[in-house]
Amino acid sequence: MPTLCFPLYSLLFDSCFSFSVRSLHLLFISYQIVSLIRDTREREREREMAAPIEEKDQATEDPRKEGIASSIRVVPHVPKGGIMFQDITPLLLDPKVFKDTVDLFIERYTGKDISAVAGTRCRALRIVVEGIEARGFIFGPPIALAIGAKFIPLRKPRKLPGEVISEEYVLEYGRDCLEMHVGAVQQGEHVLVVDDLIATGGTLCAAINLLERAGAKVVECACVIELRELKGRERLKDTPLYVLVESN
């Protein structure tokens, strides 16, 4: 009996073994296919995120920008002779215009798939919003909250209590310095720098230098107003600049 059973056992064992090997093989192939699909999707997503933020249809200017432009007050010779001071305080007094201003930025940066900020797997693609003291603090935080990004204040000297890195710069009406807490931004993080206005571009250049020294990448600078005549945009070189209204 045992001699008769042996070929049967062996057959059974062989077929079970080859079935298990085949199953394992199939499982392995399925795993490979799933990983390939996942990696391809991830690469596509990374490519999408690394691409410059695309301009929406420029031909149809957003009507909200008119309201924003008309609520900026120009005060001549402030803070000194020859300066045409762009005062944003009337804009802040009008909740609709203030909301339109913030919404225009949110709409632009929400399109950048900022779910990555919430701690998903695309760690290196986090977008961080930085605001420049003082007027950059008005627009930066609501944008950061809406897109789920952290907010890093860039402050004037001796305001931050921790260890800082500093960058000096020249303004349309004097000299100044920006400081950022060491460790506020992580190596490789993608940063959006927000301010109310670009004039000579000195402030934004200082912000970009600070962030690059900390290992971050500034993906774009966003301002409400650009003073075209002062050519600040040219000083930003490769860093894109997005503005809502232009003034001379």
Ligand SMILES: O=P(O)(O)OC[C@H]1O[C@H](OP(=O)(O)OP(=O)(O)O)[C@H](O)[C@@H]1O
């Ligand atoms: O392009 P730039 O020539 O560098 O000028 C632009 C900067 O000037 C203003 O800030 P300011 O330093 O007057 O400080 P404030 O925001 O505290 O008023 C403005 O809010 C920008 O930050």
Ligand SMILES: Nc1ncnc2[nH]cnc12
């Ligand atoms: N003309 C201007 N108006 C308001 N803020 C400014 N910052 C630098 N130049 C400015």
